[in-house]
Amino acid sequence: MNEILSSALLMIGATFALLAGVGVLRMPDLFMRMQASTKASTLGIGCIVGAVAIHFSELAITTRALATMLFVFLTAPVAAHMIARAAYFVGVPLWEGTIIDELRGQYDRRTHRLARPDDPYAVLPMTVDLNRLAGHVVIVGYGRVGRRIGTALMANAISIVVVDDNREIVEKLRANDVSAVFGNASEPSVLIQAHLHQARILVIAVPDTVDVRRMVEMARTVNPNIETVVRTHRDFGLTALENDISGKVFLGEHELAVAMTRYVLERYASNAINGSN
Amino acid sequence: MSLSGLLTPAAIALAMLSVALLLAFVRLARGPSLPDRVIALDLVSILAAAIAATYAIAAEDAVFLDVAIVLALISFLGTVAFARFVERQGFNE
Numbered sequence: 001m002n003e004i005l006s007s008a009l010l011m012i013g014a015t016f017a018l019l020a021g022v023g024v025l026r027m028p029d030l031f032m033r034m035q036a037s038t039k040a041s042t043l044g045i046g047c048i049v050g051a052v053a054i055h056f057s058e059l060a061i062t063t064r065a066l067a068t069m070l071f072v073f074l075t076a077p078v079a080a081h082m083i084a085r086a087a088y089f090v091g092v093p094l095w096e097g098t099i100i101d102e103l104r105g106q107y108d109r110r111t112h113r114l115a116r117p118d119d120p121y122a123v124l125p126m127t128v129d130l131n132r133l134a135g136h137v138v139i140v141g142y143g144r145v146g147r148r149i150g151t152a153l154m155a156n157a158i159s160i161v162v163v164d165d166n167r168e169i170v171e172k173l174r175a176n177d178v179s180a181v182f183g184n185a186s187e188p189s190v191l192i193q194a195h196l197h198q199a200r201i202l203v204i205a206v207p208d209t210v211d212v213r214r215m216v217e218m219a220r221t222v223n224p225n226i227e228t229v230v231r232t233h234r235d236f237g238l239t240a241l242e243n244d245i246s247g248k249v250f251l252g253e254h255e256l257a258v259a260m261t262r263y264v265l266e267r268y269a270s271n272a273i274n275g276s277n
Numbered sequence: 278m279s280l281s282g283l284l285t286p287a288a289i290a291l292a293m294l295s296v297a298l299l300l301a302f303v304r305l306a307r308g309p310s311l312p313d314r315v316i317a318l319d320l321v322s323i324l325a326a327a328i329a330a331t332y333a334i335a336a337e338d339a340v341f342l343d344v345a346i347v348l349a350l351i352s353f354l355g356t357v358a359f360a361r362f363v364e365r366q367g368f369n370e
Contacts, residue, residue: 007286010331014290017327021297024304024320030313033304037320045327045349048290052330052342061339068330068346072323075353079319082360087312090363 006055013047016040029095030087038080045072099221100188124161124179124193132159132179133195139203140185140215142169145231146205154178161194186214188222197223201247204230216245287335294331298324315359322352 023036046069053065094101124133136159139146146162153160162173162180173180183190185204196202202219204212212230219226228247232238235251242249298321305317326348333341 006334010286010290010334013327014293014331017324018293018297020320021300021324024317025300030310030316033313034316037301037316041320041323041327045323045330045345048327048330049342049345052333052339055334056339058339061342064339064342064346068342068349071346071353072326072349075349076323079353079356079360080316082357083312083315083319083363086360086364087310090312092310092312 002054002057006051009047009051009054013044013049013051015044016047017044020044028097030092031084032095034080034084038076042072042076045069100192102189104187124181124195133161134198135159135200136161136195136198137201137203138163138191138194138196138199139205140164141204141206142166142173142180143205143207146203149203149205150178161199163190163194186211186218188218191219191222196226199223199226202226202228204228206231207252208232208234213241213244216241220245287331290331291328291335294324294328298328311359311363315356315363318359319352319356322348322355326352 017040020037020040023040024033027033027036049065049068049072053062056062088103137153138161139150139153140163142150142162142164146164150160150162160178162170162178163183163185164170164173164180165182165184167182170180170182179194181190181193183193185191185194185206196219204215206212212232216228216230219228225246228245230241230245230247230249231252232241232249233252238249238251301317301320301324305314305321308314308317326345329341329344329348333339333345
């Protein structure tokens with residue numbers, strides 16, 4: 001009986017150890033290799049040492065075996081975490097297939113600490129009605145332009161989620177029962193908090209002083225099908241931006257000029273009708 | 278409880294562990310960055326400890342279990358030391 005049990009544990013342990021070796025060789029990314037190697041090898045050596053304990057069936061040996069298992073189980077995860085953290089911090093490249101890097105920008109460069117405060121304004125509260133978070137419009141920036149867009153959309157019963165990096169604006173919006181997230185919209189974690197993956201349209205209403213292209217790229221990784229409406233004040237790179245997004249780019253000066261020209265033309269037309277010119 | 282009866286599973290286990298050791302060495306040689314090699318080294322030492330423990334069964338001598346304990350200890354200390362080094366210095370590859 002003892003023999004069968006210890007043989008079985010031995011086989012299981014050796015299998016996991018072999019899988020650890022295969023994993024560390026075949027995985028495409030440092031962090032995936034680490035997952036395979038540390039988890040599987042810890043279990044493997046645990047099982048093998050357990051097999052030793054059962055095989056000998058003496059108290060002294062069993063005690064040592066248990067101590068070994070306990071030690072490995074406690075220290076292997078710590079070691080793995082430390083090397084993973086150091087590697088991430090130093091900038092080891094992630095696998096190309098990585099879609100979202102949640103930790104990016106979260107590390108304080110100086111103190112090497114994860115700088116993620118428990119900020120209630122950075123996450124949407126649990127009480128938000130989920131119906132408002134599907135097919136909605138995400139508005140980035142609630143300044144002079146975003147505010148007008150937001151009010152008009154809400155007047156048309158379209159649910160919006162606002163992303164802004166000004167806390168007071170987010171506080172005021174939340175006080176008025178408008179879903180708002182505080183953060184930098186070029187961070188994928190912030191876009192996820194705004195439920196971009198379920199949104200229908202993304203309106204970028206910040207002026208070009210913010211890195212709009214990066215925002216658009218991040219938005220596309222989170223939700224490739226999203227339609228984007230972008231505000232810009234630069235003539236340069238318009239066509240490139242339009243080709244990048246599915247949606248429309250609005251050049252502020254152009255729209256102003258169009259609206260003002262229309263008004264002037266109407267005035268001319270009405271003056272002509274009234275006979276004075 | 279016969280010696281040869283338990284030798285066979287131990288022999289198979291030793292063979293599998295040796296293959297795993299070989300694979301880890303390939304990663305050690307190939308690993309494009311320093312942390313890759315550190316992980317491979319960590320795996321090598323854990324596998325060495327596992328081989329020592331398996332040999333304890335094969336040779337019916339429990340003293341090899343102590344070898345396993347020491348190797349596991351060293352592996353952990355080594356990995357932690359490397360991790361601190363990598364974090365402090367960065368690395369040039």
